Amino acid sequence: VNGLFGGGKKDNKEDGQSKAGILGNMQNLYETVKKAQMVVQVEAVRVQKELAVAEFDGYCQGELVKVTLSGNQQPIRTDITDAAMELGSEKLSLLVTEAYKDAHSKSVLAMKERMSDLAQSLGMPPGLDGLK
Amino acid sequence: VNGLFGGGKKDNKEDGQSKAGILGNMQNLYETVKKAQMVVQVEAVRVQKELAVAEFDGYCQGELVKVTLSGNQQPIRTDITDAAMELGSEKLSLLVTEAYKDAHSKSVLAMKERMSDLAQSLGMPPGLDGLK
Numbered sequence: 001v002n003g004l005f006g007g008g009k010k011d012n013k014e015d016g017q018s019k020a021g022i023l024g025n026m027q028n029l030y031e032t033v034k035k036a037q038m039v040v041q042v043e044a045v046r047v048q049k050e051l052a053v054a055e056f057d058g059y060c061q062g063e064l065v066k067v068t069l070s071g072n073q074q075p076i077r078t079d080i081t082d083a084a085m086e087l088g089s090e091k092l093s094l095l096v097t098e099a100y101k102d103a104h105s106k107s108v109l110a111m112k113e114r115m116s117d118l119a120q121s122l123g124m125p126p127g128l129d130g131l132k
Numbered sequence: 133v134n135g136l137f138g139g140g141k142k143d144n145k146e147d148g149q150s151k152a153g154i155l156g157n158m159q160n161l162y163e164t165v166k167k168a169q170m171v172v173q174v175e176a177v178r179v180q181k182e183l184a185v186a187e188f189d190g191y192c193q194g195e196l197v198k199v200t201l202s203g204n205q206q207p208i209r210t211d212i213t214d215a216a217m218e219l220g221s222e223k224l225s226l227l228v229t230e231a232y233k234d235a236h237s238k239s240v241l242a243m244k245e246r247m248s249d250l251a252q253s254l255g256m257p258p259g260l261d262g263l264k
Binding site for chain 1: 150206212232236
């Protein structure tokens with residue numbers, strides 16, 4: 001009779017066990033992924049707090065204007081020298097933009113490096129720094 | 133004999149089938165997730181290109197200084213009026229920073245809105261806009 005209608009109780013149990021085995025593993029996998037996500041989130045918040053208080057100075061040619069941005073590109077301070085003032089509004093506008101671009105690229109570079117260090121420390125592939 | 137040594141050929145086949153079924157589903161799931169990731173990546177690049185050419189103007193009090201940033205906070209232009217020049221370097225430095233902060237917050241807000249629209253259009257939960 002067993003042969004006719006597929007496995008007897010023991011076989012179903014084995015079949016059930018293998019299904020439960022697979023589903024059990026998927027449950028563990030799910031828990032592990034969840035924990036990993038938590039770690040990543042906690043670390044990402046820590047790095048963002050670090051970046052928020054970091055400062056990056058940018059200059060225009062001749063350092064007549066200095067601009068300071070945070071690690072997440074927030075403007076903090078602008079320092080326009082008297083010498084820069086003498087160049088007139090048009091030229092000064094260009095120098096200010098130049099100094100801001102310098103500070104902005106330094107800040108973005110530092111942020112990307114911190115994010116990619118974080119990704120690597122968490123065992124993620126380096127390519128993830130395109131996350132920004 | 134079958135009963136003694138667990139299921140006959142047919143039962144192992146069924147057991148094999150259920151395992152293959154589960155693994156087959158996981159393969160499909162994997163393919164689907166892969167495709168979804170591709171779509172997200174293509175859309176994210178499109179949005180970033182849009183933001184890169186968008187412009188956001190920021191002003192200080194009295195609009196004596198105007199600053200223009202792109203949608204990914206790149207400095208594009210600074211416009212310092214002659215009236216602002218008359219206030220001297222210290223006061224002007226404050227006004228420039230104020231105008232940059234205004235432009236920066238507008239640009240970040242627009243970027244977050246675009247990213248959260250994108251996430252929703254892809255069926256992702258809205259909370260993801262904390263991505264930046």
